[in-house]
Amino acid sequence: MDTVSSDSVGRFLTVADTADLLNISTAEVIELVRSAELPAIHVGSPGRWRIERVVLEAYIDGKYEESRRMGLWRQANLASLPEVSDGAIVRPSDA
Numbered sequence: 472m473d474t475v476s477s478d479s480v481g482r483f484l485t486v487a488d489t490a491d492l493l494n495i496s497t498a499e500v501i502e503l504v505r506s507a508e509l510p511a512i513h514v515g516s517p518g519r520w521r522i523e524r525v526v527l528e529a530y531i532d533g534k535y536e537e538s539r540r541m542g543l544w545r546q547a548n549l550a551s552l553p554e555v556s557d558g559a560i561v562r563p564s565d566a
Contacts (some may be wrong), residue, residue: 483512483521492527 486504503509504520509530511520516559 481524483523484527485515485523486520489522489527493531 484492485501487495489509490500493500500509500522501520504511504522509522510526511522513519514521
């Protein structure tokens with residue numbers, strides 16, 4: 472169960488909050504931030520990153536969309552593979 476609830480944090484999440492919500496390590500969150508895959512702002516002393524809640528939600532939505540598209544791409548590629556019938560390859564255009 473999440474230890475961070477929507478009501479317990481405000482507009483900005485810490486790296487630890489974000490890691491908890493995504494169920495990954497803080498090091499993984501920092502890598503996502505440093506690679507600019509997950510936008511964040513640097514606040515205060517070194518190492519103090521904040522991730523805006525709506526940005527994290529958009530990131531998660533984007534990951535769902537990426538997964539959906541990869542699934543469709545895999546389906547399309549599988550549909551274009553030749554079938555094997557009695558040891559002979561039958562291409563979709565030959566059927």
